[in-house]
Amino acid sequence: MIDEKGQIAVDFLLGIxxxxxxxxxxxxxxxxxxxxxxxxxxxxxxxxxxxxxxxxEDTGWWGNSTSSGTAWEAHPDNVMRxxxxxxxxxxxxxxNTPNLLSKDKIERFMMLNESDIIEKLGLYNNVDGAHFSxxxxxxxxxxxxxxxxxxxxxxxxxxxxxxxxxxxxxxxTRIVLxxxxxxxxxxxxxxxxxxxxxxxxxxxxxxxxxxxSDDVKLYIDNFDITGTDPSFNKLVLDGTNLSENIDYTxxxxxxxxxxxxxxxxxxxxxSTVVFSLKSGLFNNxxxxxxxxxxxxxxxxxxxSPFMDYTQELEVLCEPAYLTVEVWN
Amino acid sequence: MRQLFKNEEGVxxxxxxxxxxxxCIGFFSIISINAEDIFINDPNDVVMKDEMTDxxxxxxxxxxxxxxxxxxxxxxxxxxxxxxxxxxEEYTIDADIAYEDQIIEVISxxxxxxxxxxxxxxATTMPINGTVSSSSTNHMxxxxxxx
Amino acid sequence: xxxxAQLHTLEGLAAAVLMTMTVLMITNSTMMVTPQNExxxxxxxxxxxxxxxxxxxxVPKSSAQSNNAPILHNLTACVASWDVTEEATYPVNTLDxxxxxxxxxxxxxxxxxDLAYVENGNITQKKVIIKGSPGKSxxxxxxxxxxxxxxxxxxxxxxxxxxxxxxxxxxxLTAWKV
Amino acid sequence: MESLRKDTKGQWIALSxxxxxxxxxxxxxxxxxxxxxxxxxxxxxxxxxxENIRELNLHxxxxxxxxxxxxxxxxxxxxxxxxxxxxxxxKNYSSQIEKxxxxxxxTVDVSLVSINSTNGTYGINDIDIIFVNITYNDGRTHYESxxxxxxxxx
Numbered sequence: 148m149i150d151e152k153g154q155i156a157v158d159f160l161l162g163i164x165x166x167x168x169x170x171x172x173x174x175x176x177x178x179x180x181x182x183x184x185x186x187x188x189x190x191x192x193x194x195x196x197x198x199x200x201x202x203x204e205d206t207g208w209w210g211n212s213t214s215s216g217t218a219w220e221a222h223p224d225n226v227m228r229x230x231x232x233x234x235x236x237x238x239x240x241x242x243n244t245p246n247l248l249s250k251d252k253i254e255r256f257m258m259l260n261e262s263d264i265i266e267k268l269g270l271y272n273n274v275d276g277a278h279f280s281x282x283x284x285x286x287x288x289x290x291x292x293x294x295x296x297x298x299x300x301x302x303x304x305x306x307x308x309x310x311x312x313x314x315x316x317x318x319x320t321r322i323v324l325x326x327x328x329x330x331x332x333x334x335x336x337x338x339x340x341x342x343x344x345x346x347x348x349x350x351x352x353x354x355x356x357x358x359x360s361d362d363v364k365l366y367i368d369n370f371d372i373t374g375t376d377p378s379f380n381k382l383v384l385d386g387t388n389l390s391e392n393i394d395y396t397x398x399x400x401x402x403x404x405x406x407x408x409x410x411x412x413x414x415x416x417x418s419t420v421v422f423s424l425k426s427g428l429f430n431n432x433x434x435x436x437x438x439x440x441x442x443x444x445x446x447x448x449x450x451s452p453f454m455d456y457t458q459e460l461e462v463l464c465e466p467a468y469l470t471v472e473v474w475n
Numbered sequence: 476m477r478q479l480f481k482n483e484e485g486v487x488x489x490x491x492x493x494x495x496x497x498x499c500i501g502f503f504s505i506i507s508i509n510a511e512d513i514f515i516n517d518p519n520d521v522v523m524k525d526e527m528t529d530x531x532x533x534x535x536x537x538x539x540x541x542x543x544x545x546x547x548x549x550x551x552x553x554x555x556x557x558x559x560x561x562x563x564e565e566y567t568i569d570a571d572i573a574y575e576d577q578i579i580e581v582i583s584x585x586x587x588x589x590x591x592x593x594x595x596x597x598a599t600t601m602p603i604n605g606t607v608s609s610s611s612t613n614h615m616x617x618x619x620x621x622x
Numbered sequence: 623x624x625x626x627a628q629l630h631t632l633e634g635l636a637a638a639v640l641m642t643m644t645v646l647m648i649t650n651s652t653m654m655v656t657p658q659n660e661x662x663x664x665x666x667x668x669x670x671x672x673x674x675x676x677x678x679x680x681v682p683k684s685s686a687q688s689n690n691a692p693i694l695h696n697l698t699a700c701v702a703s704w705d706v707t708e709e710a711t712y713p714v715n716t717l718d719x720x721x722x723x724x725x726x727x728x729x730x731x732x733x734x735x736d737l738a739y740v741e742n743g744n745i746t747q748k749k750v751i752i753k754g755s756p757g758k759s760x761x762x763x764x765x766x767x768x769x770x771x772x773x774x775x776x777x778x779x780x781x782x783x784x785x786x787x788x789x790x791x792x793x794x795l796t797a798w799k800v
Numbered sequence: 801m802e803s804l805r806k807d808t809k810g811q812w813i814a815l816s817x818x819x820x821x822x823x824x825x826x827x828x829x830x831x832x833x834x835x836x837x838x839x840x841x842x843x844x845x846x847x848x849x850x851e852n853i854r855e856l857n858l859h860x861x862x863x864x865x866x867x868x869x870x871x872x873x874x875x876x877x878x879x880x881x882x883x884x885x886x887x888x889x890x891k892n893y894s895s896q897i898e899k900x901x902x903x904x905x906x907t908v909d910v911s912l913v914s915i916n917s918t919n920g921t922y923g924i925n926d927i928d929i930i931f932v933n934i935t936y937n938d939g940r941t942h943y944e945s946x947x948x949x950x951x952x953x954x
Contacts, residue, residue, distance in 0.1 A: 160491070160494055160495060161631055162634040163812075166634065166638065169638045169642065170823070171502075171506070173642065190528045190531075192662040193532040193535070193662075196662075196665065196669075197535060197539045200539055200540065201539065201543075201597070204543045205542075205543060208600045210600070215600075228600060240547070240600065241543070241547070244680055245543070245676065245854065246676045246677055247680055269577050269593035270593075271593060273578050273591045290691065290726065290727070291691060317662075319669070320666065321670075322673035322674050322676075322727050323673070332684055404692070461682070461685075462682065464682060464685040465685070466677055466681070466691045466727060533844040536844050537848055540844075540848050540850045541848070541850075543850065544853050544857070544943075548945060549934075549945035549946050550943075550944050551853075551941070551944070553942070554940045554941075555844060555940075664846060738900060740900065745899060745900070765855055766856075768862065768863050768866050768893070770866065770870055772873075785873065786874045786885075788863075788867070788870060788889060789896070790896040
């Protein structure tokens, strides 16, 4: 091999064998790309879909050897299925109000242990009889608060782990109405003038019968405004002045928009004034008297029987997003 | 003969041919031994797993959706279509184990491959049963409150 | 040794590495960008659209006035308030109270709303919210409301129903993503 | 052209081009099949008319109550009996809902079975349960609720 011509072909040989090796590698490698990608992924999309459907549209079910019903939140030991929809007829299996979530059920749902949730919602993969649970995150997000978790009883409603950023997840979002508490609506024209001295036309009184488990949410609208500075002065409960931001918070709603209102801010006759009082103030079996004093506002009703907060109670529902996110 | 050994012209061409043939034989033998696996079985496994998971999911999703609207007195039935083959094999959808394990199973008879899909907890309140083979023509899920 | 053209070999090597990396990168990045397949996105959108109508339909009157959302009326009241003579022409919508609620519940989604009802035995279809022409992947959700003269006059609508008449109106929401 | 035909160099390149293209076709077919998966499950979720059936059902339930209230209103100024007015209004409702479903190619039948009152009279507080038959058919899904029991009591 003294003649060094023609060796150029060896380069070509080396090249083509490298190419062939790379080709074999790629052909073997590509199927495994698909395997890791789509199969597991599309399966999880529907796991999330089913879970969200069951949570938002079903009432859940409990049962033991003698009886059964949809009020599983009252029978946590015999839960057969978890569903959050409100049900007014506990004996029938279906709800007439899908997408309306019950506060009691959500609170009970938060207390269930992890293995129950995974088991009951089917958030696992069954490989030859062995269960491998998926990672999951189920949250109820407030649309009005930039999609932060809804807070019920001082607990943010979010279950499971935080969403991992380093892998693919399957997420489904449902729009729901959540019962967040109770409210009472009062028309300022119907509220009586406080007859206790010193009598002021701008002062009204309301009975609140304790004990209460939910915060008091008081909505007053249709004000009769008499001056240039209609505002709210103070709240007095059984003779004690309440302090703002500690015992209560207040705001106003104008055309569906929530605006801040403190004890010096103004409102007008289009505003609904809202007081939110801590339930802890009403712990005893006792009828509390709540005096509400305004400025440049007059109450006209002199008829005496005080209105009772607890008799005007209605459920307050907030629209929210229910998100279910599942990953491997 | 001596002449032949002395003449070194064309050697590289011969060596080139030899090397070339060797490499080609090597390559094609690897390919032909593994061809079945590489080009047919592996992709088929992937596609089968995908399709079977998909079909299991379809069943599970339909049953869940249907459960959410079943009439208290009455019936509901829905037809659905499934492909005759997943990959290259026929398969059976089996919902009979749903009661105890909340699972729908899609099994291929010929290779025994199976995929299991969970259903979200409705089997405990509503018995789900039935098996169907992909090769049968009419597929239907039905519910009747009176049965 | 002929050490010419070594660059060709290196070039081949580099090309192979480059190709493999590109394939890897593309497959990885597309999976990151589209974690859900296209059909699953349709399912999500359809679910959202029908949820939005359901939520507006079932919101109780007291909550509509007092919660933090711009949903001031339920679906029946929204439709009742519509001025029958005013059909929407892009970009003017004629059912603002429904539009407020929908845009709050469905951010980043475009939609049209049509009303369909039976009048003197014939189907009438009217557009009330137009946000554009629906794309290929548009989904449709629909709900029905029943109007009586009472519900209409409560909302100052102009449906002109008789006192003994009831009218079923189909609210059709066509939603799509851009 | 002639020079191209006579030039027999580069056969290897031509051959490898052929092989490569065959391989790429195979992979494309595989990728296509993989992309097809996910079609059935989403198809089921998109095509199963869950929301339509539920809306028909819930709206009929709501309507049974609206019609009850309206019949009492009408009864104040008319000498027809409440059950008669109710039946007429319900017929009117079902013809409207049937027409509205027909535009979407769905066959719907909503018909009143009976108006029930526990004490036999038909005053505002007496009518408590309405029986209605609801059927829905979109060609693939067939739904029948016979009867749907609707409580309309106060």
